[in-house]
Amino acid sequence: MGERKVINKYYPPDFDPSKLRRERRPKDASKQIKVRMMLPFSLRCGTCGNYIYQGTKFNSRKEDVEGETYLGLRIYRFYFRCPRCASEITMKTDPKNSDYVCELGATRNFEPHREEARQEEDAKRKREEEEDGDAMKALENRALDSKREMEELHALDEIKSANSRNAKLGTRDVIAALRGATGEAVEAARRDEEDEEEVRRLRDLRSKSVRRIDEEEERAHRDRLLAVGSGFAEGAASASAPAARKRTLGVSFAVKPKAAAVVVAKKARREEPQE
Structure with missing residues (x-):
């Protein structure tokens, strides 16, 4: 089992490759090579709608695309089948974008990073079109680029200084x-x-200084206070009655001598002229 999986074979010193028998292949099969590869992107089968995810291994047939090259690089086409419905799917290489293109039998899933790259390319192309023949616009763009670079360098210096302080x-x-x-x-x-x-x-000192009173003790204390208050009120009423009487008598006694003195004085004034 271990010998079956090795990649390098042993060639003896007297090995002569010219003595090997050459296998005959059909003319059509000579253009296609069977290879085993992994799917470079996720796609959806156009026949059954099955999703085939990136990294799926499958056997495929590879051939050169006739009449198509990019800067002298050959373009290859791959044929493989859907694992569910066995319909044939075709894709080819795209050296210009360092990617693959799904040709027939399936559609490629949406990929955010590819969309971001496409937007960046569109923005770059639009900027080049704006700067073409407009020196002021090119100068403004260069000034913004230099400002952005200075900000990035400043942030990078701060990070480096912080790392150096931590390293010390x-x-x-x-x-x-x-x-x-x-x-x-x-x-x-x-x-x-x-x-x-x-x-x-x-808190403990405050709780010790305050004396707690029960409800029964508080009710008895209230009754005693009411009893003492009622007795005091009765004694005050009995003591105030003779005093009021004395005050009225005193007033009458005090008023009567004054009136008698006035009458005596009037009589004396009347008797003086008669004498």
């Missing part, structure tokens, strides 16, 4: 930085723990 860091510097960061984190955690402990202590 040694093992000790990295360990010191990690230890410093760890120490700061430990110190922050310790401060947070101390603050939490202080808050907990103040």
Whole structure:
């Protein structure tokens, strides 16, 4: 089994290739060569609609395309069959675009990168057409290109400087930085723990200084306050009644002598002229 898969064969020193028998081939078969290859792109069969993905292995027949060359390079055509319906599919090489072209029996799937490349080519061609015969437009485009290149070089310099700074860091510097960061984190955690402990202590002191009163005790205390308030009100009313009486008597006594004095004075003034 191992000898069957080797590529290089052993040729003895007395090997003479002229003594080998030549095989006869048909004239049509001499133009086509059987090769095994992988599909270079994804496509869809035009007969059954089956999708054949890139990298699928298959046996194909290769031949030279007569009358078609590109800058002296030969163009090859490949024939293979759909794995589902066995319909024949044809494709050929495209040296101009370094790609393949699906000729017959299938359609190529949409590929975003090919579309981007086509758009770039269209933009480049359009720019060349605009700059043809317009010196100001060419100057503006060159100025924009130089500005873009300067920005890219500036960004590249920043990346290089950052990489150089990182490259200068040694093992000790990295360990010191990690230890410093760890120490700061430990110190922050310790401060947070101390603050939490202080808050907990103040909360405990407040809970101890405040005396909790039950509902029954609070109700009894309220009843005692109401009883004391009602007794005080009754005593105040009984004490205020004689005082009010005394005040009225005092007023009457205070008013009556004044009135008597006035009457005596009037009588004295009347009796003086008669004498």
